[in-house]
Amino acid sequence: xxxxxxxxxxxxxxxxxxxxxxxxxxxxxxxxxxxxxxxxxxxxxxxxxxxxxxxxxxxxxxxxxxxxxxxxxxxxxxxxxxxxxxxxxxxxxxxxxxxxxxxxxxxxxxxxxxxxxxxxxxxxxxxxxxxxxxxxxxxxxxxxxxxxxxxxxxxxxxxxxxxxxxxxxxxxxxxxxxxxxxxxxxxxxxxxxxxxxxxxxxxxxxxxxxxxxxxxxxxxxxxxxxxxxxxxxxxxxxxxxxxxxxxxxxxxxxxxxxxxxxxxxxxxxxxxxxxxxxxxxxxxxxxxxxxxxxxxxxxxxxxxxxxxxxxxxxxxxxxxxxxxxxxxxxxxxxxxxxxxxxxxxxxxxxxxxxxxxxxxxxxxxxxxxxxxxxxxxxxxxxxxxxxxxxxxxxxxxxxxxxxxxxxxxxxxxxxxxxxxxxxxxxxxxxxxxxxxxxxxxxxxxxxxxxxxxxxxxxxxxxxxxxxxxxxxxxxxxxxxxxxxxxxxxxxxxxxxxxx
Numbered sequence: 302x303x304x305x306x307x308x309x310x311x312x313x314x315x316x317x318x319x320x321x322x323x324x325x326x327x328x329x330x331x332x333x334x335x336x337x338x339x340x341x342x343x344x345x346x347x348x349x350x351x352x353x354x355x356x357x358x359x360x361x362x363x364x365x366x367x368x369x370x371x372x373x374x375x376x377x378x379x380x381x382x383x384x385x386x387x388x389x390x391x392x393x394x395x396x397x398x399x400x401x402x403x404x405x406x407x408x409x410x411x412x413x414x415x416x417x418x419x420x421x422x423x424x425x426x427x428x429x430x431x432x433x434x435x436x437x438x439x440x441x442x443x444x445x446x447x448x449x450x451x452x453x454x455x456x457x458x459x460x461x462x463x464x465x466x467x468x469x470x471x472x473x474x475x476x477x478x479x480x481x482x483x484x485x486x487x488x489x490x491x492x493x494x495x496x497x498x499x500x501x502x503x504x505x506x507x508x509x510x511x512x513x514x515x516x517x518x519x520x521x522x523x524x525x526x527x528x529x530x531x532x533x534x535x536x537x538x539x540x541x542x543x544x545x546x547x548x549x550x551x552x553x554x555x556x557x558x559x560x561x562x563x564x565x566x567x568x569x570x571x572x573x574x575x576x577x578x579x580x581x582x583x584x585x586x587x588x589x590x591x592x593x594x595x596x597x598x599x600x601x602x603x604x605x606x607x608x609x610x611x612x613x614x615x616x617x618x619x620x621x622x623x624x625x626x627x628x629x630x631x632x633x634x635x636x637x638x639x640x641x642x643x644x645x646x647x648x649x650x651x652x653x654x655x656x657x658x659x660x661x662x663x664x665x666x667x668x669x670x671x672x673x674x675x676x677x678x679x680x681x682x683x684x685x686x687x688x689x690x691x692x693x694x695x696x697x698x699x700x701x702x703x704x705x706x707x708x709x710x711x712x713x714x715x716x717x718x719x720x721x722x723x724x725x726x727x728x729x730x731x732x733x734x735x736x737x738x739x740x741x742x743x744x745x746x747x748x749x750x751x752x753x754x755x756x757x758x759x760x761x762x763x764x765x766x767x768x769x770x771x772x773x774x775x776x777x778x779x780x781x782x783x784x785x786x787x788x789x790x791x792x793x794x795x796x797x798x799x800x
Contacts (some may be wrong), residue, residue, distance in 0.1 A: 302542060303419050309447055309614065317501045322695075324445065325479055329687035334411070334688065336566045336569050336668060336671040336675070342381070342439055342462075342464050342552050343427045343437070343438040343439070343464065343551050343555060343558075343653075344379075344438055344439040344440065344441050344463070344465065344466070344467070344716065345357060345438050345439070345440055345441070345465075345466045345467070345468050345495075345547055345551075346441045346443055346457065346460045346461050346464050346465030346466065346467045346468065346471065346716070347440060347441065347442045347467075347468045348442065348443045348457060348468070348469055348470070348481070348485065349466060349469045349470035349471055349477065349481060349485070350470040350471065350472055350499060351374060351445070352442075352444075352445065353367075353372075353376075353444050354470060354472070354499055354535075355470055356370050356372070356378075356442065357499075357535040358468075358470055358497065358499065358533060358535045358540065358691070358789070359380070359440055359442055360535070360753070361369065361533070361535040361538050361540045362433065362440070362540050362543070362544055362547075363380070363430065363432045363434055363435070363440070364434075365430075365432070365480050367535075367609055369386045370428070370758050371401055371426060371428065373390075373423065373425070373426040373442070373444075374422065374444075375444050375628050376390065376423040376424055376425050376426050376444065377424070377425045377426070377441055377444060377460075377715040377716065378420060378425070378426050378428065378441070378442040379425055379426070379427045379428070379439060379440075379441050379442075379715075379716060379717065380427075380428050380430060380432075380435065380439060380440045380441075380726075381428075381429055381435055381439040381458075382429065382430070382431065382432070382435035382436050383429030383431070384429060384431065385429060385430055385605065386429055387400055387401060388400075388401040388426050388427065388428040389401060389426065389427050390425070390426045390653075391423055391424055391425050391426075391427065391542075391711065391712040391713075392421050392422070392424070392712060393420065393421065393424060393631065393694070393712055393713055393729075393731030393732065393733075394692070394694055394704060394709075394712070394731060394733055394734065395421075395459075395712055396704075396706065396708040396712070398427070399706070399710070400550075401426055413774050420549060421732070421733075421737060422628055422631075423719070424635070424712065424714070424715050424731075425484060425715050425716070426500075426630075427713065427717070434548070435545070437465075437548050437551040437552070437620050438466070438547065439463075439464070440467075441460060441464060441715070441716045443456070443457060443460065443715065444608075445717075447667060449656050452484070454480075454484040454636075454663075454779075455636035455639050455640060456632065456635060456636055456639070456715055457484055457485075457488070458484075458487070458488065458491075459639045459714075459716075460715060460716040461488050461491070461492040461631060461764055462491070462492065463716065463718050464492075464716060465492065465493060465550075465554050466493040466494070466495065466547070466550055466551075466554070467488055467492050467493070468493060468495045468496075468497060468498070468667065469495070470494045470497050470498070471496060471497070471498050471501055471514055472498075472501060473498050473499060473500045473510035473511075473514070473532075474510075474578060477518070480633055481551045482518065482522065483522075485525075486522035486524055486525055487519075488521075489524035489525060489527070489528060490524060493550055493554070494525075494528040495528065495529055495531065495532045495543070495547065495550075496515075496525065496528055496529070496531070496545060497530075497531045497532075497533045497543055498510055498511045498514055498531070498532050498533070499533055499534070499535065500528065500534050500601060501542065502799035506529065509532075510532065511531070511532045511585075515530050523656070529546060531546070532542045545770065554677075558627075560782065566667070566668040566671070567668060568659070568666060568668045568669070569668050569672070570798055572650075572659065572798075573610050573663070573672075573797060573798035573800075574661075574796060574797060574798075575660050575661060575662055575792060575793055575796055575798060576659075576660055576661070576662045577604070577795060577796075578793050578794070584656045584659040584660050584789060585660055585786065585789075585790070587652075587656055587659070588652070588656055588782060588785065588786050588789070589653055589782070589786075591778070591782065592775070592778040592779055592781075592782050593644075593736075595648040595652070595778055596771070596774055596778055597639065598644075598648070599644055599645065599648070599774055600771055600774075601652065602640070602641075603637075603641065603767060603770055603771065603774075604767060606637050606640065607612075607637070607763050607766055607767045608629070608763070608785050609761055610633040610634070610637065610763070611630075611760070611763040613633070614629075614759050615756065615759060617629070617733050617757070618742075618752060618755055618756060619752075621799055624778065627732060627737045627740040630731045630732060630736070630740070631731055631736075633645045633767070634695070634730040634731060634732065635713065635715075635731070637730060638713070638727070638728050638729055638730040640726045641728050641770065641774070642728045645725055645728065645774065645777065645778075646723045646724075646725060648723055649723070649724050649781055650723070651779075652781070652783065652785075653670065653674070653724070654795055655671070656785070656789060657669065657670065657673060658790070660793060661788060669798065669800075671722070672798070672800040673785075673788070673798070674722065674724055674800050675787055675800070676724070676788055676799075676800035677724050677781065677784045680725055680784040680787070680788070681724070681780055681781075687754070688703075688705055688776075689725065689726050689773070689776075689777060689780065690705060690706055690707045690709070690710055690772070691703045691704065691705045691709070691710075691726075691729065692704045692709040692710060692712075692713065692730070692731060693727035693729060693730050693731075693732055693766070693769050693773065694732070694733040694760050695730075695731070695732050695733060695736055695765070695766060696733050696735055696736070697733065697735020697736055697738060697739045698735070699758050699762040700765050701765045701766060701769035702733065707726075709729065710726065713727075713729045713731060714727075724781060725777055725781070728770070728774075730766070730770070736762075739755065739758050740755060740758075742755060757795075781798070788800060
């Protein structure tokens, strides 16, 4: 009997064709995933002095009269390169930017020049100008750090981390506030820092004001002695040396960022083998225990931060004044959201690296890490986004409402960023329009009764914020656990990373 391959088979009354030999074809090339992070635009964050002085220096750098720049008041002013047009204000709770009335720049006595519906102040005002300097970097004029109170350091650190450089303005005859000095000095080792001392033609004879201030600040904060200092006279347009230094920094920073994020990653489309599956599945055990542990750690930090913010508002309320500052409360929520976003990103990144090292056969590389991040993000988006693009708004009834969508998140930062190369979107916190009415103390109704009403509202609002943020973090961590666990379980079964 022929033991070779079956070539034909004959059954009476039934015609069965011989099987066809299928020639193997080359597999379709694996699509190369785009692992390059979106370009984060370089920016110079301008802080210090007064709003009028900051605008004068920024206008001198751009070769413009100060009146050409709007006065955003308590918001940040972001100036980027582009076709000129009206300035637009981004207000928490609004999906679309609000137009800013044009007119001479003037510092309003209270609140920013641009306010949204319900007289809510903006967090930032954006302006586009076709000035050559803006091709190198954007300019971000932050609000007064003292006005931002405890939130100032966190807001400044976040903007500096993404922008890359900080320009600190100091008056020649004015000592900087201690809180501002501490916030700026803390950045000396993490961001590029430039110090500019504003002088004028009427500067009295005597020691060089730049050298004098540099020696005095370095005595308490030695890190400030090693950063570059400049003397500028914005009224006379004397900013050439400062402008040149900022351009040189921007060129170096752009090259460094391009080198750290190549357009083509080695091994971006190569097959990634996994270790042989074992019965214990240690990676799954780590993954299953992670959500509760990560939430527990963040819950403690959240509770302390909310308590500090509540106590600060109560102190303002008990002081002999008009009541708590809702703008300061909103900035405090912003700083809290920045802190929680960084903490959550770190927890997810640590988990991802841990479980990947447990399943990969040849070690973890940046290309593999980015492939997994991209795959998990796509899965979360395909699942309706799990509602992760949300802003939590404190309401006038001391509750928390959610506003979904990336447009809602875009209105929150004081400095707009490119898309983040992380699994989770940022966590957004802000006040709704009704909170600005609730925080007003009307003496005509009896001051003590009004103070008690606001105290109760602050207590309920603090509890609501803490509960809502805990629920949001738990939902996010659960979504990461489900998506990452599904990806790794299927990959382990196949022996290759399916990302």
